[in-house]
Amino acid sequence: MGTSIVKKVLVRASNWIGDAVMSLPALDALKELYPSAEIYVLAKTRAIPVFENNPSVAGIIEYGKEHGGFTGRLKLSGELRKHGFDLAVLFQNAFDAALISFLSRIPERAGYARDLRSGLLTNAVPVTEDIKKKHQVYYYLNIVERLGGSLPSRIIPRLHISPDEARWARGFIKEKGLEGMPLFGAAPGASYGPAKRWPPERFAEVLTSLKNEHSGAALVFGGPEDKEACAAVASLVPGAIDLSGRLTLRQSISLASCFKAIVTNDSGPMHIAAALGVPTIAIFGSTEDSLTGPVGERVVVVRKKIECSPCFDRECRFGHYRCLNLIEAKEVIEAARGLAA
The missing domain is CATH 3.40.50.2000 (Glycogen Phosphorylase B;)
Structure with a gap:
């Protein structure tokens, strides 16, 4: 999918705070790849603060307790479908992340080919021995590279504090x-x-x-x-x-x-x-x-x-x-x- 076609992106964030922080350089790289697109982050409640005030993020969607169980996932998928996302980028590894993006009818879905979810992805990124030996920040950046993005010149996570x-x-x-x-x-x-x-x-x-x-x-x-x-x-x-x-x-x-x-x-x-x-x-x-x-x-x-x-x-x-x-x-x-x- 060309960068000019992508107008709205959903990023499924990692569930843990440390992992969410380590994904921030990849989030910035994604914004550089799709500069005109709006990027929304889907995150569990505890991880949401990591993405607040981030200039690369247009909005944050809470994956809350009400979205538990299959019925809750269907509810969440229906909510996401209304946004009209063009692309889902899954930093979270679970089968659940791929299932929700699939049920949300997001046409392009990129993430690692693991946890039996490859069939739900349109861009299944291989988990190679090389990537498993690299720092976690590169694990997330590798997904963006597979979409056509480039490594940023400074690979350092940054948190943003408001006045x-x-x-x-x-x-x-x-x-x-x-x-x-x-x-x-x-x-x-x-x-x-x-x-x-x-x-x-x-x-x-x-x-x-x-x-x-x-x-x-x-x-x-x-x-x-x-x-x-x-x-x-x-x-x-x-x-x-x-x-x-x-x-x-x-x-x-x-x-x-x-x-x-x-x-x-x-x-x-x-x-x-x-x-x-x-x-x-x-x-x-x-x-x-x-x-x-x-x-x-x-x-x-x-x-x-x-x-x-x-x-x-x-x-x-x-x-x-x-x-x-x-x-x-x-x-x-x-x-x-x-x-x-």
């Missing part, structure tokens, strides 16, 4: 009595499992050191599911502010943009911080940073390459978590100093 959001962040900082102080953040959660979570006492040691060294403030943040991990860290850092579950994702993004540095596990907040251009120190355990590491100009990964890592397990099959426990706080502190200088 109102920036004002809110400044007001929040002032309200908490932190105005003029360097802010250091920690995101000790990781929904994937304990094999991605560095010990809270080491997060606390790093945060305390940076806070004291710069006469700054310490903030611990995460979603409602991270409350236990955040509370464990905050309790060990004098004066730390625990924001877990207290902010919306857009508020967290706006506030994080004001940080001097963020220390984080391999998680959604890691990708958010990197996409904001904030100095990001990422701690990796069971996963592989060459595939899903932070992408940005001010990022550093701290990890220990041992014989069983990366294993990609949610929990350590041996019970020792050595890939995480071997990482000392002093290593992370030095990495943070180098980035936050």
